[in-house]
Each structure stands twice: as structure tokens, then as C-alpha cells.
Amino acid sequence: MPKVIFQHSDGARTEVEGSIGDTLMHAATGHGVPEIEAECGGFCNCATCHVYIDAQWSTKLPPMSQHEDELLDGTVAERLPTSRLSCQIELTEELDGIIVTTPNRQT
Numbered sequence: 001m002p003k004v005i006f007q008h009s010d011g012a013r014t015e016v017e018g019s020i021g022d023t024l025m026h027a028a029t030g031h032g033v034p035e036i037e038a039e040c041g042g043f044c045n046c047a048t049c050h051v052y053i054d055a056q057w058s059t060k061l062p063p064m065s066q067h068e069d070e071l072l073d074g075t076v077a078e079r080l081p082t083s084r085l086s087c088q089i090e091l092t093e094e095l096d097g098i099i100v101t102t103p104n105r106q107t
């Protein structure tokens, strides 16, 4: 079970156990991480699951689709080079320990 560390904008951290094949978004919503709203339920249509992935994990992530890239241009919180939509990242053993920072707001 890959561990995911959510770093909140107020500096607090939440560690959760995710499931292989589940998404980073579901690991957040299933454990009550409040900053991940995920209004569209993971269909890559809302951008309210925006997160910042710790740079050391960037090479282990799946590539970004053009649609995800376009949605990230419309996020409420500033888009950074480390921005991703958490519903588009599937958890693997390789991502065990991933550190994800949540933006201070999604809408």
C-alpha cells in the first residue's frame, strides 16, 4: 500500500495509505483531505483536484495529457511547474512515500 503524504497550505501534514491502481485524488477524498474537492468525480473535467507534486517525484509520474494540461491553465490557485490533477495520477508501488502539496483553494 503506497503511502501518500499530503502537505497542507497551513503547514500541517496528513499521511494516508493508498491502494495500488487507485488515484491520488481518491486517496485524498477517501481520507478526508479537505482541499481536494474533485467536483467531477475524477473525469478530468473540473480541475478542483489540483495539487503540487514534490519535484523529486516528477520523473515517476505518468505523462500529462493535453486535456489535463489545458485544465491546469484554469485552476484557481496558481499553476506551477509541479502542478498536476490528482485524478490523473494512479498510485503504484513506485510512488510509495510521494509528497503532495495541496493548494489553499480550488474554487
Ligand code: FES
Pocket: 025, 037, 038, 039, 040, 041, 042, 043, 044, 045, 046, 047, 048, 049, 085, 086, 087, 088
Ligand atoms: S476530479 Fe475533476 S479534474 Fe480531477
